[in-house]
Amino acid sequence: MKEFKDKNYWALILGGSSGLGLATAKKLAKHGMNICIVHRNSRMQEEMIQNEFEIIKRENVEFKSFNTDAFKPEKIKAVIETLKAEFGKEQKIRILVHSVAKGNLKPMVSTEKSVLKHDDFALTISAMSISLYNWTKALYEADLFREDSRIISFTSEGNSKAWQNYAAVSAAKVTLEAITRNIALEFAPYGIKANCIQAGVTDTSSLRMIPGSDQIIKYTLQRNPNKRLTLPEDVANAVYLLSKDEASWITGTIIPVDGGEHLS
Numbered sequence: 001m002k003e004f005k006d007k008n009y010w011a012l013i014l015g016g017s018s019g020l021g022l023a024t025a026k027k028l029a030k031h032g033m034n035i036c037i038v039h040r041n042s043r044m045q046e047e048m049i050q051n052e053f054e055i056i057k058r059e060n061v062e063f064k065s066f067n068t069d070a071f072k073p074e075k076i077k078a079v080i081e082t083l084k085a086e087f088g089k090e091q092k093i094r095i096l097v098h099s100v101a102k103g104n105l106k107p108m109v110s111t112e113k114s115v116l117k118h119d120d121f122a123l124t125i126s127a128m129s130i131s132l133y134n135w136t137k138a139l140y141e142a143d144l145f146r147e148d149s150r151i152i153s154f155t156s157e158g159n160s161k162a163w164q165n166y167a168a169v170s171a172a173k174v175t176l177e178a179i180t181r182n183i184a185l186e187f188a189p190y191g192i193k194a195n196c197i198q199a200g201v202t203d204t205s206s207l208r209m210i211p212g213s214d215q216i217i218k219y220t221l222q223r224n225p226n227k228r229l230t231l232p233e234d235v236a237n238a239v240y241l242l243s244k245d246e247a248s249w250i251t252g253t254i255i256p257v258d259g260g261e262h263l264s
Contacts, residue, residue: 002032003244009094009146010034010062010087011243014070014135017041017049019204020154021099023232024239025056031240033094034062038070038079070100071127076134080142092146093139095243098153101206102127103172105165116168124168129176136183140190148248151194152239153180155254157262159198165211177254184252193251197238200230200258226259234259 011028015021016037025035035056041049046067057063064083068075103124106116132153139145155177158170176196183194201220207213220229238257241247256262 005032008091010036011095012036012093013097014038015100020232020235022052023236024097027236027240029056029059029061036064038066040069071131076138080138084142093144094146095150098132104168105210107165108167121168125172125175128172129179133179147191149192150243153196155196155198181252195242196254198254198256199235200261202230223264224259224261230258
């Protein structure tokens with residue numbers, strides 16, 4: 001059932017050309033939500049990405065994409081001005097999904113590799129967490145959110161566990177959760193709900209960038225009570241549930257979507 005059909009709902013997905021963001025775009029489109037994806041990819045990746053976008057378009061929803069830097073204020077402003085001009089008064093954003101991965105996976109101590117520096121932390125935290133606030137604030141000020149809108153960000157178990165080479169990303173995830181909670185609190189009077197999904201270990205390009213990812217996968221398959229990794233579609237299903245009218249009273253939470261992985 002395309003429950004969002006003809007409601008003029010839009011999903012704005014930051015980092016929607018792969019992984020959790022792309023799976024979410026496909027899921028929401030299947031239910032009739034219009035999709036706008038902001039992504040940053042090279043020309044070499046363009047054909048593959050456009051093939052994925054064609055799958056979304058075949059759901060007969062409106063679709064827009066911007067291959068641009070989602071972290072630069074002038075680029076954010078340009079995207080929002082374009083959307084405001086094209087949406088008119090009727091079309092608004094129902095859900096903002098923050099699915100960006102841009103950070104440093106360096107060790108703190110090493111005699112062989114480059115180590116984390118202050119700027120590495122600053123770049124990672126800015127891109128993977130503060131950018132959520134920047135987009136939320138810009139969309140709010142442009143009056144692009146619907147009266148009952150949802151914001152979803154993605155965290156990981158690295159929010160509370162120390163993993164090798166993950167210090168900067170771990171710090172970003174903790175910051176992302178704090179920002180999500182405060183958005184839920186301070187934007188509540190304007191009908192905005194904000195939640196963070198803690199996805200289980202998912203075999204994405206982001207995971208493969210982490211040194212020792214093969215060992216993480218092996219350990220997770222043993223540890224997870226359902227004996228499989230989390231799929232991007234599992235996370236997309238949870239985003240869909242949180243986008244429904246019935247989820248309007250859920251806000252300010254960190255929700256594990258991991259098949260019980262966090263239990264042990």
